[in-house]
Amino acid sequence: MTTVTHPSVPPATHPPVHRRRSRRRPWGYTAIGALILAVMLFPVYWMVNVSLQPANTAVSTPWFPTHLNFDGYATALSQQGSNLLTSLVVAVGSVVFSLVIASPAAYALAHVDARWVGPVLFGILISQMVPGIVVANALYSAYNDLGLLNSIPGLILADSTAGIPFAILILRAFMGNIPASVIEAARVDGAGRVRAFVSIVLPMSRNALITAGLFTFLFTWSDFLFALTLTTTEDVRPVTLGLYQYLGAHVSDWNAVMATATLASVPALVLLLVAQRYIATGVTGGAVK
């Protein structure tokens, strides 16, 4: 940590030294970087490795999956297939619901100078301090009265507690950069407020909508607390809860557990590879706003 940044570029009077340095050292750093990454990603590797081993090799799991075995995935899919589907439906539902609710709000918060803007934003930030267990505790009895326990809509509504505040903050930061003159030009041309929002603001906010949608998907897909507390039967059971229930019993087939874990990680992996730039904006944008 002490050798943080080296602003002391070698003096220009010694160009050969400089050149040799810049050609050699960087690949050394790449090696160190790769090592850091290897240590950090080892658990992920181990998950995939175990998932591809035959059952009952617990005592001495090989370091590499030399003989690919998909029994774990077969077990996982037969036991957790419907749970994976439930997770998918809830996550997609939550994305749609969160964006529908959050984007008009973000637009209003970005483009209006009104006294309520500050307090509303403060309220959104404060909401992040409310522990999930508190929300679950109160929702359980409310859901019980409303018949929303063990239901997909119930989970979508509860899981959006992660997506909606995040989407509002991300979208507001982005929509704030859309010049008001663009919107006013549309208004002058006779577009109503809603029309201007739908046909001007939303298309221009495409990237932010994708970022907010991707993160809402990941949040909801990863939800464990509401799955644990707001479902009591097997009818509606997200895969996170299915995985947890594997852990509850004495685990014998770790390959099936790790296959389930791997399948549950697929969205994260795919989004990281396919939508990397949206992920990067989301991580920094959501926090620093």
Add this chain to the structure above:
Amino acid sequence: MADVLRRAVRTKGHTVQAAESAPEGRRLGKLGKRGRRGQSHLLFLLPALAYMVAFFGYPVVKNVVMGFQHYTTTTFYTGQAPWVGFTNYRAVISSSVFDKALLNTVLFTVGSIAGQFLTGLTIALFFRRKFPLNGVLRSLLLLPWLVPLIVSSAVWRWILDQDNGVLNRFLGALHLVQDRPGWLTSTSLALFAVIVVNIWIGIPFNVAILYGGLQDIPEELYEAASLDGATGWRAFRYVTWPLLRPVVSVVLVLGVVYTVKVLDVILGLTNGGPANATQTIASQSYQLSFQQFDFGQGAALGNILIVISLVFAVLYLRANRRAVEQ
């Protein structure tokens, strides 16, 4: 910055529109317009507002009320939840688990945040160097943070398994340990193991945010500092750290707020065991409500958790403001 820009653009829009009217008229018109805009845009905000009230406001109020009630499974049949005053609070605070859970919450939070932050900052500083594949490595580093927490917990549970876990195999092969430590089953090791796993989960987020903050520090400042003889540690102490402070505040406050209430990691790894060695206020609140079905006591503990979260955040923000003012 963006805010200032946006305001400038908007003012310009108004000026263009109201250019024909007299100065007083313009001011009046602008004020009137502002009021009307604020009102009609309130309709855009209304659905979100209603949601936030229903899913954050209502639960908090409901929890405060439930904390004073004898609220159990029978309540669901009879609809009766007798008012019991501070009985629930007395019960949870005097319970033998409470002191342990409170201490664990503090140790878990402080340990996790310190570990995540220091490791994250070191890695972020390392990635400031320019080298091939920097961006690729950095983005892949996010993976542990993106996979579901319960997945990470399941994987680590197997890695840390006493008899067959890969960690003990590895340590055994290097002859670093005599007999296999029960990372998650020994009362003296479990909390430490849970903290280490949580540090692993949090590092990518810390790296991403701190790296972003480091990139915003202008290179010229380091050049100027190096002319004054400040390089290496001194450059960090006098240039990097003061300029990174706002980002550090964000990372630490968010970290604390999220760590205090985390439940997935603890339930997935140890379920609060062995013998409450990893029980936190959040996990204990869950146990009371959803395992023992005493929702009143669970709510009381949940409210205590909110207060702890607020205290952590306020303490840090105050300490930080004082440091900035000095």
